[in-house]
Amino acid sequence: xxxxxxxxxxxxxxxxxxxxxxxxxxxxxxxxxxxxxxxxxxxxxxxxxxxxxxxxxxxxxxxxxxxxxxxxxxxxxxxxxxxxxxxxxxxxxxxxxxxxxxxxxxxxxxxxxxxxxxxxxxxxxxxxxxxxxxxxxxxxxxxxxxxxxxxxxxxxxxxxxxx
Numbered sequence: 382x383x384x385x386x387x388x389x390x391x392x393x394x395x396x397x398x399x400x401x402x403x404x405x406x407x408x409x410x411x412x413x414x415x416x417x418x419x420x421x422x423x424x425x426x427x428x429x430x431x432x433x434x435x436x437x438x439x440x441x442x443x444x445x446x447x448x449x450x451x452x453x454x455x456x457x458x459x460x461x462x463x464x465x466x467x468x469x470x471x472x473x474x475x476x477x478x479x480x481x482x483x484x485x486x487x488x489x490x491x492x493x494x495x496x497x498x499x500x501x502x503x504x505x506x507x508x509x510x511x512x513x514x515x516x517x518x519x520x521x522x523x524x525x526x527x528x529x530x531x532x533x534x535x536x537x538x539x540x541x542x543x544x
Contacts, residue, residue, distance in 0.1 A: 410528045411464025413521045418458035427478045474539025486529035493526045
């Protein structure tokens with residue numbers, strides 16, 4: 382029981398919280414994650430001219446960079462499929478729900494922090510379509526981070542209450 386570890390006045394009554402992330406919102410961010418996986422090669426090639434930069438690396442480093450790119454694309458796609466197929470399981474308060482939403486939430490929070498801390502956005506071409514794309518993609522990334530972080534907190538709370 383959680384009350385063995387935390388004083389009773391710290392734990393709000395769950396029935397008064399009425400915290401719920403609607404399934405449609407989880408499915409929507411799932412579709413968004415799949416979209417980011419599909420659009421990722423276009424952004425790398427057209428917006429960032431990534432392949433010409435990669436050619437300047439040694440062959441092994443070229444392959445490592447391409448592999449990391451595929452990992453990112455694969456994770457984004459897999460997280461989207463998980464969100465769509467296992468929507469109710471992502472909010473059921475089990476240990477697996479805690480672990481999975483924690484992983485996905487940390488992934489997207491890390492992406493957002495990296496995006497705004499390290500990526501020089503001044504190197505994006507100045508076309509309006511790319512500026513709008515940047516705003517839309519950042520909005521998606523922030524949405525993913527917020528939704529999965531909230532799911533994690535919800536699942537962790539539920540999980541700890543059940544112990």
